[in-house]
Amino acid sequence: MLAVPGELPKDRAGYGLEVKWDGIRALLHLDGGLRLTGRHGADYTRRYPEISVREAKTAAGLGVKSVVIDGELVAFDPRGRPSFTRLQRRMNLTDPGPAVLRLRPITFLPFDLLYLDGTPLLDLPYRDRRGLLDELDAGAPPYFPGESDLLAATREQGLEGVVAKRLDSPYRPGERSPWWVKVKHLRTTEVVVGGWKPGKGRRAGGIGSLLMGVFTGEGLRYVGHVGTGFTDAALGELYALLAPLEIRHSPFGDPVPWRNRWVRPDLVGEVAYTMWTDDLRLRHPVWRGLRPDKIPAEVTL
Template structure:
């Protein structure tokens, strides 16, 4: 079951429970005689995450998130990337990037399907299993503000009376991300595909550091058709034959003089100094590129 994105929490908050939105990989853990771990599309993750072996002693199917924590105890997607594609991680990788499982729902228990049980009852049964499920909070709590202060991704609001509907994105679950806005310098663009074929697929973002213009990621969402048309015209007049960035940039891109400043919203900085989940907001003609620093 998936959540619908929203810019704010629902007004009837007393009907919801709030959970922290963890920045990791979704996984179902099948417990019992032997533990099996599967991803959202049924891929077998059991060998990929051996730390999850032995969770629980009863026959159950648990829904939750696999994360790797940073030194401050916060989930780090950058650290998780060192694990998420390794089928048989070696002991050194296991020591450097150990995973933690954060359960938040219960789908089966001792052979009984729980899909039609309300969320509050599924959570009560999950808590009784004592498998390390983080708590959920009343909808009126200030959890969203608390996650923002702690540098976490946001919250998911779940209707207390909602059933579980696998494979659907339902308004019974609403996710609200903590977004921060900042200026970036446009140093290039990646050609689009499909509906955007012949135009801009994403913009190459940079900020100035003592080393020069430094790559901090691509932004490919948040644009209107009018935005894409305006940017395509502007960038066409700025095109150059070489990268303006001081550090390497992945993928093949079209390069431009770093004269345009834009504003994006994002959730956090990664360990590699990339903007996580950037969303385009607007051009900032009132800003000089040299003013956009790390």
């Protein structure tokens, strides 16, 4: 189940507030063994083996035979704050070694309980599912009353924002429901990479900036280019990923200025920005990184 972007609801007494962690969604399945999957069913178990070990030890003391828990995979920085940059360094590693696990550990933060001992809980209200999850003592961060000042607290602590969830809402897999509202301090959006502008000066021979698009009913629409937020290493990695995807013609349905290099629109990234302009361009975009947990068709206006 997915949240819609927006503001805190006016009838806040009917909602619970959770911290919005700057990570990626995952489902933890326990049924004899332990398995971790992404939003679209990709198996994450080998990618994040530290989760398997930690959660298996927790699950052994739960007294349950089978469980499915929804949550977020998060990387914390040395100050204890979620770091999407640190998480990205793990996203494409399918079999990380001991040194990586030690230097860049990942934590699974549970926030919803979907199945318990073979019984589906999807139609239960959110407050009841959370109550059962808390009884399992699986390490779920607390949720707060809708009238609390959690939004201000997350801003002060440099966190991404909050998610407001209706206390009486059921769980609807695959739906982006207004029963869940994500309220961010930083504006971010996913974009599809459709090509790049060749670099100049220090970036000569590589990527100068990435050409961004989103899907509409007419195909991939150009929404601007992003040239900041990259490290030299990130640009090198992006070039290695994009070069094999190069095509001869623009994937965008509308004209794009400059001479560019075009690619098959297979990769999704995330950018921070200040606003959308009237002609649907992202103003002052800053690259935050690739989102391998997203698929291009999901990136729409």
